[in-house]
Amino acid sequence: MALHTRDGGLVMPNAWDGLSALMLADAGFEAIATSSAALAATLGRCDGRGEVTPGEHLEHARLLGRLTGLPVNGDFEDGYGNSAHDVAATVEAAVASGLAGIGIEDTSGNPHQPIRDFDEAVNRMRSAVDAAKGRIVVTGRTDNFLQGRPDPKDTIRRLTAFAEAGADVVFAPYPPDLDALVAIVTAVAPTPVNVLVSPSDKVLRVAELQKAGVKRISVGPLHYTHAMGALEQAVNALAAGDLASATTGTSFERINELLAHGKS
Known part of the structure; x- marks a missing residue:
């Protein structure tokens, strides 16, 4: 939690496999995160x-x-369970596994009603916090903006309630603009706010987001999609007969160097 409360906060990028995690560590990042979307994609499955x-x-x-x-x-998506008890069990398992933090969303997995009712979402967050007992950083997340519910008042209401329930950090992916982000930061202060770098705000630099009061910056699946974009270009080049463009990239010497420095 100390990384969130220091001046400037932290940038916490998301890895999707061992090598990507080692690259992030080698670049000097002090903490990393999983990405449920990237993990699902590596397994050939859909997120959420x-x-x-x-x-x-x-x-x-x-x-x-x-x-x-x-x-x-x-x-960890919605906490992997339909009930508040299930969410608590997931948090307990995360603590037992040595994780430093866990994110719990207000999503439902139901395409017809993707966001859970307010009271249910808050109850699930309270259950997560109670299970954490201060042993793990709990991030309370609402996916309103991500699910096409551009209601800043309800988003702030949810994040404020998550903070009041004890969430250590709050998060609303894909705020529409910087003004919306600043409004969230102001409303939930002093609870730290995470922001997901998104297509709408990626023109902003880290320093600009920090100046706006953001305490944690993540990239979600965007490093993974960047890597897959490069792969798709290489695949298309190969299909067109261009071996040179299809076979550029990180050398195996570099990969083996990183793997040799892994701590496992």
């Missing part, structure tokens, strides 16, 4: 549909932590 089990996600997070020795925050 219950296709990844909590056990699989925990094993993945343990790998990242074991290789890097860094604190790992788990992007």
